[in-house]
Amino acid sequence: MTRAIPLFHQTLETMMRVLGADAPATLITRNNLAHAYRDAGDLDRAIPLLEQTLEDRVRVLGEDAPDTLTTRNNLAHAYQGTGRTGDAVALLRSVVGGRVRVLGPTHRSTADSRVGLSWTLTERGRSLLPGDCAGAWRDAAEAVQTVGPYLADNPGIYGPALAHAYRFAADVLDADGQSEAAAEYRQHALYARAAAAAQRAKGHS
Structure with missing residues (x-):
């Protein structure tokens, strides 16, 4: 190039x-x-x-x-x-x-934009840790909300981004001393990742 x-x-x-x-x-x-x-x-x-x-x-x-x-x-x-x-x-x-x-709302380019926003929010939020847990949590919550409601529409597109957002939310909660809540969010991340894997497997079957 x-x-x-x-x-x-x-x-x-x-x-x-x-x-x-x-x-x-x-x-x-x-x-x-x-x-x-x-x-x-x-x-x-x-x-x-x-x-x-x-x-x-x-x-x-x-x-x-x-x-x-x-x-x-x-x-x-x-x-x-x-x-x-x-x-x-x-x-x-x-x-x-x-x-x-x-x-x-269901167009592939719209989905790609939501995914890009979610990932960028987690990146910005991670830069705030460990000093600003409140700011990091705001970004984590928005990252989850940006893609979470659409997981069922297309798990293959939204699942990895949602899993990433949930894992980041768990890291924020850990940094804030909320280990039990963090563990719950990591379970949510596993579910989102499993949903994405299930769709990929279905596509290859």
């Missing part, structure tokens, strides 16, 4: 000159260039490109356009890669809400 960066740069310059900065093809090319930088591990260059693409897509396409939501999702994960988990959580909440409105 690193080899493609000069080509994307050249294509972007051509698109801007011929089609204009707001043309759909120009925005796609800028997004592709940002992806190339991200895949190369150069988030310092990827993030400004994604921020600009998001701003332009909101202005040209609207807040809830599928391409706008995709760019917002990509920017969130880029922020997460640089440790900006608070910014990532805010963006991912917006992505989940937008995809529910546009694609519906």
Whole structure:
């Protein structure tokens, strides 16, 4: 992908000159260039490109356009890669809400967004331990609530994320001296993991 960066740069310059900065093809090319930088591990260059693409897509396409939501999702994960988990959580909440409105609550992209938000919440919450158990618990509770109600819809997608969220909640409770409650949450994690495994086994049968 690193080899493609000069080509994307050249294509972007051509698109801007011929089609204009707001043309759909120009925005796609800028997004592709940002992806190339991200895949190369150069988030310092990827993030400004994604921020600009998001701003332009909101202005040209609207807040809830599928391409706008995709760019917002990509920017969130880029922020997460640089440790900006608070910014990532805010963006991912917006992505989940937008995809529910546009694609519906059961669409695969909506599910993927919920899973991404849940994992990011646990990452942010873990950074608060051991000093801020209350803050960590808020993130753990939201992580569970983000995916838990949808486990029955698709255990294969939601089960691993829910198990991860429950395990993190148990760690928070342990840090707060609530070992019995922590053990209960670890049982919930085992159930979620078993539900995911059962669906995988059913798919292979």
